Amino acid sequence: MSERGVDDRAVLRGFEPSDIPTGVTHYRGKVREVLTRGDEMVIVATDRVSAFDRVLGVVPRKGEVLNRISEFWFRATADVCANHYRRVLTPRSMLVTPCRVYPVEVVVRGYLTGSAWREYAAGRPVSGVTVPPGMRENQEFSGAIITPSTKENDGDHDRPISCADIVATGIVPADDWAAIERSALALFARGQEIARANGLILVDTKYEFGHDGERIVVVDEMHTPDSSRFWYASTYAERFAAGERPDELDKEYLRRTLMECGYTGDGEPPEIPMTVVSELSAKYVAAFETITREKLSDSGLDAEAEKKRILSYVNEGS
Numbered sequence: 001m002s003e004r005g006v007d008d009r010a011v012l013r014g015f016e017p018s019d020i021p022t023g024v025t026h027y028r029g030k031v032r033e034v035l036t037r038g039d040e041m042v043i044v045a046t047d048r049v050s051a052f053d054r055v056l057g058v059v060p061r062k063g064e065v066l067n068r069i070s071e072f073w074f075r076a077t078a079d080v081c082a083n084h085y086r087r088v089l090t091p092r093s094m095l096v097t098p099c100r101v102y103p104v105e106v107v108v109r110g111y112l113t114g115s116a117w118r119e120y121a122a123g124r125p126v127s128g129v130t131v132p133p134g135m136r137e138n139q140e141f142s143g144a145i146i147t148p149s150t151k152e153n154d155g156d157h158d159r160p161i162s163c164a165d166i167v168a169t170g171i172v173p174a175d176d177w178a179a180i181e182r183s184a185l186a187l188f189a190r191g192q193e194i195a196r197a198n199g200l201i202l203v204d205t206k207y208e209f210g211h212d213g214e215r216i217v218v219v220d221e222m223h224t225p226d227s228s229r230f231w232y233a234s235t236y237a238e239r240f241a242a243g244e245r246p247d248e249l250d251k252e253y254l255r256r257t258l259m260e261c262g263y264t265g266d267g268e269p270p271e272i273p274m275t276v277v278s279e280l281s282a283k284y285v286a287a288f289e290t291i292t293r294e295k296l297s298d299s300g301l302d303a304e305a306e307k308k309r310i311l312s313y314v315n316e317g318s
């Protein structure tokens with residue numbers, strides 16, 4: 001993605017190995033970075049943006065939006081399931097409890113859409129779930145379903161797996177998996193309830209669960225535009241009846257813009273104009289405000305200062 005015009009003070013691109021103090025473990029995902037020292041873990045949502053499984057550039061305010069949306073949901077669901085959230089450290093970072101994470105993406109779906117629709121349309125079950133015949137694209141299921149994937153290492157695409165196979169192959173012990181299924185459905189129900197009150201449909205999402213030594217804990221991010229799909233509730237029924245695509249709270253915007261330029265994930269991505277970057281940034285801020293019903297004020301902290309604060313925290317704690 002072209003980044004001409006992006007103000008470097010406004011974006012946090014990530015940490016370099018040379019930034020990391022000794023004694024601190026550094027993990028770099030596509031979008032987030034994790035710094036761990038002892039029983040302290042900091043998850044940093046950078047401003048990197050990915051589509052088609054690739055990092056394509058940076059979008060101002062994206063990291064802060066994602067961090068603050070996760071914070072909102074961890075607080076709003078803490079009574080439903082224990083989570084790893086301790087507190088927000090800086091606008092883009094969160095202090096969490098480190099856990100032993102099960103390598104499963106626990107996908108919960110309320111509607112038949114996206115990859116589930118594509119599997120169904122091709123006559124295949126979705127992660128072992130047989131979807132009833134005669135359903136239409138974007139139709140609501142009679143009850144939410146769980147369609148897990150295994151979490152694969154760098155570069156490999158996640159692989160769909162049935163709930164039965166997760167237990168049969170020993171990826172998760174049976175009693176823990178039963179608890180995870182119950183928690184995932186309960187979290188999703190709470191998410192849908194709150195989203196609905198704010199005019200949105202929580203369509204589907206992905207959770208990760210871990211063990212903190214005592215109990216099952218929901219970790220990673222929660223109900224963010226990067227891990228979830230949201231539609232606007234007010235137009236859903238009418239558009240579904242007319243066979244039109246639901247109005248979505250955009251994550252698809254970048255993907256669609258790239259596809260309009262003829263890019264579908266292979267080769268060098270095209271240059272994205274600064275207007276698109278600005279548009280994306282505004283969309284992330286709007287997403288925060290719609291989901292949480294709060295205003296996102298400017299943190300006033302430049303990215304370098306924020307990195308310093310995070311590093312000094314993991315270095316000495318405070």
Ligand SMILES: Nc1ncnc2c1ncn2[C@@H]1O[C@H](COP(=O)(O)OP(=O)(O)OP(=O)(O)O)[C@@H](O)[C@H]1O
Nearest residue numbers: 029030031032033034084096097098099101219220
């Ligand atoms: N409480 C926690 N304890 C231990 N690991 C955690 C915790 N919360 C999240 N994680 C891990 O932190 C990482 C966050 O990184 P991130 O999601 O950016 O990258 P990724 O999942 O490896 O790859 P991708 O870019 O495809 O999402 C994940 O591997 C996630 O499992």
Ligand SMILES: [Mg+2]
Nearest residue numbers: 029030032220
């Ligand atoms: Mg991830």
